[in-house]
Amino acid sequence: MLKIFINPGHDIDLDPGACANDIREVDIALAIGEKLKKTMEVIGYPCQLLQSDNLNGETKGKPNVCATVNNSGADIFVSIHCNSAVNASAKGTETLVYSTGGKAELLAKCIQAQIVNSLNMVDRGIKERPDLCVLRETTMPAVLVETAFISNQEDAYKLMYRIEEFTNAIARGITDYEREII
Numbered sequence: 001m002l003k004i005f006i007n008p009g010h011d012i013d014l015d016p017g018a019c020a021n022d023i024r025e026v027d028i029a030l031a032i033g034e035k036l037k038k039t040m041e042v043i044g045y046p047c048q049l050l051q052s053d054n055l056n057g058e059t060k061g062k063p064n065v066c067a068t069v070n071n072s073g074a075d076i077f078v079s080i081h082c083n084s085a086v087n088a089s090a091k092g093t094e095t096l097v098y099s100t101g102g103k104a105e106l107l108a109k110c111i112q113a114q115i116v117n118s119l120n121m122v123d124r125g126i127k128e129r130p131d132l133c134v135l136r137e138t139t140m141p142a143v144l145v146e147t148a149f150i151s152n153q154e155d156a157y158k159l160m161y162r163i164e165e166f167t168n169a170i171a172r173g174i175t176d177y178e179r180e181i182i
Ligand SMILES: [Zn+2]
Pocket: 009, 010, 017, 018, 025, 081, 082
């Protein structure tokens, strides 16, 4: 069984992330992350969850995400976020990786396909983001899921009312990935 490290983006005390349409990214990411942890644990996957403003040592007094992940023995790292844009018509799902061509891309494709298909999202694809430290500094396959646009009304409604479907899609994406790598 894969050991899964779940990182809901942003920080309840210090950083709400994107805010629009009366919802905050930090709350949605945590809700999906906590449900994902429960769902995966029920089917036997060991999970850890950490939401913290301290991604790699920059915020004293909060647990360091990259250091915790790298000492956790986790097999995969899944960070959960919501997207946002000035243009309110931008919508859809994208999954970010440090670089394409490896296991992280495979995990990203599995999760992306499940979310796009089950919630009928616009497919914005897999994107390389070597600048993101949670993808660059973690030592196992790592993905950052931009579930939907909080700044788009249609996407925001899905984030508000269809949390369970996002959760189950990510869970199925992880088990699809596990089947592919065995
Ligand atoms: Zn974010």
